[in-house]
Each structure stands twice: as structure tokens, then as C-alpha cells.
Amino acid sequence: MTSKSKLTPVELKLATSLLNHGPIVLVSSAHGGKQNVMTAAWAMPLDFVPPKVAVVIGRESFTRELMEASGAFVLSIPAKAIADKVLWAGSHSGREVDKFSESGLVALPASKVSAPLIDGCVACLECKVIAEPHNQQQYDLFFGEVVAAWADPRVFSDGQWQFNDDSLRTIHYTSQGNFFAIGEPFRVDDK
Amino acid sequence: MTSKSKLTPVELKLATSLLNHGPIVLVSSAHGGKQNVMTAAWAMPLDFVPPKVAVVIGRESFTRELMEASGAFVLSIPAKAIADKVLWAGSHSGREVDKFSESGLVALPASKVSAPLIDGCVACLECKVIAEPHNQQQYDLFFGEVVAAWADPRVFSDGQWQFNDDSLRTIHYTSQGNFFAIGEPFRVDDK
Numbered sequence: 001m002t003s004k005s006k007l008t009p010v011e012l013k014l015a016t017s018l019l020n021h022g023p024i025v026l027v028s029s030a031h032g033g034k035q036n037v038m039t040a041a042w043a044m045p046l047d048f049v050p051p052k053v054a055v056v057i058g059r060e061s062f063t064r065e066l067m068e069a070s071g072a073f074v075l076s077i078p079a080k081a082i083a084d085k086v087l088w089a090g091s092h093s094g095r096e097v098d099k100f101s102e103s104g105l106v107a108l109p110a111s112k113v114s115a116p117l118i119d120g121c122v123a124c125l126e127c128k129v130i131a132e133p134h135n136q137q138q139y140d141l142f143f144g145e146v147v148a149a150w151a152d153p154r155v156f157s158d159g160q161w162q163f164n165d166d167s168l169r170t171i172h173y174t175s176q177g178n179f180f181a182i183g184e185p186f187r188v189d190d191k
Numbered sequence: 192m193t194s195k196s197k198l199t200p201v202e203l204k205l206a207t208s209l210l211n212h213g214p215i216v217l218v219s220s221a222h223g224g225k226q227n228v229m230t231a232a233w234a235m236p237l238d239f240v241p242p243k244v245a246v247v248i249g250r251e252s253f254t255r256e257l258m259e260a261s262g263a264f265v266l267s268i269p270a271k272a273i274a275d276k277v278l279w280a281g282s283h284s285g286r287e288v289d290k291f292s293e294s295g296l297v298a299l300p301a302s303k304v305s306a307p308l309i310d311g312c313v314a315c316l317e318c319k320v321i322a323e324p325h326n327q328q329q330y331d332l333f334f335g336e337v338v339a340a341w342a343d344p345r346v347f348s349d350g351q352w353q354f355n356d357d358s359l360r361t362i363h364y365t366s367q368g369n370f371f372a373i374g375e376p377f378r379v380d381d382k
Binding site: 172 | 278282363
């Protein structure tokens with residue numbers, strides 16, 4: 001299992017590399033003494049400099065309410081080892097249960113935003129909401145500027161992912177509890 | 192190598208499943224007798240019903256010019272077998288070369304839009320641009336409504352991906368010519 005002590009800072013210019021290959025993410029937020037976490041498969045980079053991300057967050061979500069109140073969120077990229085907790089967090093509402101105590105997911109303090117990092121994740125992106133009310137209301141789409149980034153150096157170093165431990169692979173969701181782990185790397189030389 | 196004859200229609204309600212796990216895509220468009228194709232790592236579903244997608248397309252792109260003129264595009268999900276052509280299409284401009292004749296990528300007619308499907312891809316989403324000028328100008332972000340979807344039944348059937356042939360795996364880009372193939376499936380039962 002990963003733990004906070006294994007996350008090390010990533011230069012902001014490399015932040016989008018953490019999300020580029022399409023893993024599922026956990027979205028966390030906190031405001032007024034409350035915090036929550038949810039699962040989102042629809043997240044992607046939006047820009048390199050400054051690094052920005054886009055993520056779809058349903059309008060009923062408690063995470064979204066805390067995001068909108070605080071103006072911040074964290075995208076955390078879970079390792080395969082916590083896939084059961086990721087699925088659980090995606091199918092329960094923080095309006096009804098304390099998702100941290102119930103899911104076994106552990107919140108850890110971030111460096112620049114109120115939203116927590118999530119233990120057991122191989123990377124985390126601390127983000128400030130870029131207010132775009134039309135996108136938020138019409139499409140449930142949120143933009144964030146990445147203000148700090150973290151990764152587990154066992155799997156991300158020198159700007160590249162390298163998965164030698166199967167339990168630390170990123171996971172890619174399809175539907176109904178079905179995931180893929182990211183697979184084998186290969187390189188293509190441009191001609 | 193895949194070919195057109197292997198693509199079969201996918202119900203629109205399953206269209207977002209094709210993109211949900213974060214593969215790199217080819218974006219193609221056509222207008223006024225010209226057509227082009229480019230590579231985009233930043234694409235994701237945006238909604239289920241009707242199915243919508245979001246994709247980032249740089250402002251210098253010739254594909255974007257044809258998209259904006261025609262109001263349509265196709266997102267095609269390439270198989271590992273054509274990764275070299277995918278990288279090539281991502282590092283050359285259709286303003287300077289005929290990317291189809293130079294890359295070896297083969298355009299095939301779509302059913303509902305002017306933009307072509309791409310041979311060697313395991314899925315294709317035919318899309319009509321949802322005009323959002325602010326997003327297009329400010330973020331290079333385009334939305335599309337999926338009006339037809341296709342997949343190779345060797346790897347996608349009953350709404351699920353299943354990769355038995357390594358050359359047909361979807362590919363997930365990091366940077367500088369480095370990819371991952373999608374890996375092994377696993378299932379989590381919700382508690």
C-alpha cells in the first residue's frame with residue numbers, strides 16, 4: 001500500500017503527464033469542517049502552462065458542493081491496490097455517509113488547497129477552480145488550475161511512469177465494476 | 192491489422208464506454224474536398240444521453256479549421272498495431288503534407304458526418320460540433336454530440352472491451368513517443 005510519505009513533489013510543468021494516459025481519478029474537496037471524496041472517470045488535462053485540468057462532476061455530488069464553496073479540489077490517481085475503495089467511493093454519497101470513515105480511504109493534508117490528498121494514490125494534483133459558470137451549469141464540467149502536484153517516485157520519476165509493481169498500476173474504468181490496469185510500456189520513434 | 196469491414200455499429204447509449212478508459216484518439220475532419228487527421232491525448236466523455244465528448248484541439252491545427260468549417264469530426268481509437276502512424280500524425284501538420292498519403296493512415300467513409308473514420312482503429316465516434324465559442328477560443332476545447340458509433344467486435348462486444356490480441360489493445364500516451372498498451376482486466380464487486 002502506498003502512503004503519504006511516498007509522495008514527492010512534481011514540477012508543475014510535468015503535472016499534466018500524471019493524467020495524460022487516462023486513469024480514473026478520485027476528486028476530493030473540503031469546506032467548513034467537512035470533506036468528501038468521489039470517483040470520476042471523466043477527467044483530462046486542459047493545458048500545459050499553467051497546467052489545467054477538466055473534470056465532470058454531477059450536480060447532485062456533495063464533493064461538488066464543497067468544491068464550489070471552497071474554490072478548490074484535488075484529483076488523486078489511485079493505485080490498483082485500492083480499486084475496491086475507488087468503486088465504493090463512486091457508488092455512495094457523502095450526503096448520507098462519511099465516505100472517509102466508511103470507505104477506508106484516508107485523507108491527508110494538501111500543501112496549497114483545503115481539499116485533501118488521498119492515501120493509496122500514486123499521484124495527486126492540487127487544483128484551484130477556474131470559474132466557468134456556463135460549463136458548470138450546462139455540462140457539469142469544471143476546470144482547475146494545478147497549483148501543486150505529487151507523485152509516488154516508485155512509479156513516476158524524471159517525468160515518466162514506470163510500473164514494476166502490479167499493485168501500483170493506474171486503473172482505467174469501463175463500467176459496472178470493470179477496470180483495466182495500465183499495461184506494458186512501448187516506445188515509438190518518430191520518423 | 193484491423194479494417195473497415197470489422198467495424199460494426201455500437202448503440203449510442205454505449206458510445207461513451209468506448210472512450211471511458213482514457214485511450215489516445217485520432218481526430219479527423221473534412222470540408223470542401225480536403226480532409227485531415229491529427230492525434231489528441233486530451234479527450235473524454237462529457238455526457239451519456241445524448242452521448243457527448245470533449246476534446247482539446249490546438250488553434251494552429253488544420254483538422255480544427257476543417258472541423259469548424261464543417262461542424263463535424265470523428266474520434267477514432269487506434270489499436271496498438273498503428274501506434275507508429277498515430278505518433279506521426281501527432282507530429283506533422285496537414286498544412287504542409289497530405290497526412291493520409293504520408294502517414295499510411297487510411298480514411299474510410301463515415302455514416303452521418305463528412306469527417307472520415309480511420310482504418311486500423313478499434314472504435315470510431317462520429318460527432319457533430321456543439322458550438323461553444325468561448326471554450327473553443329479560450330481553452331481550445333471542443334464539445335461534440337456523438338451521432339454514430341462503431342467498434343471492432345473482436346475487442347468490444349456487449350458493451351465491454353476484451354483484448355485478447357495484443358496488437359488490438361488501445362494505447363495510452365504519456366510523452367515523447369512513450370505509450371502504454373491497456374493492460375489486464377479486473378473486476379471489483381461493489382459492497
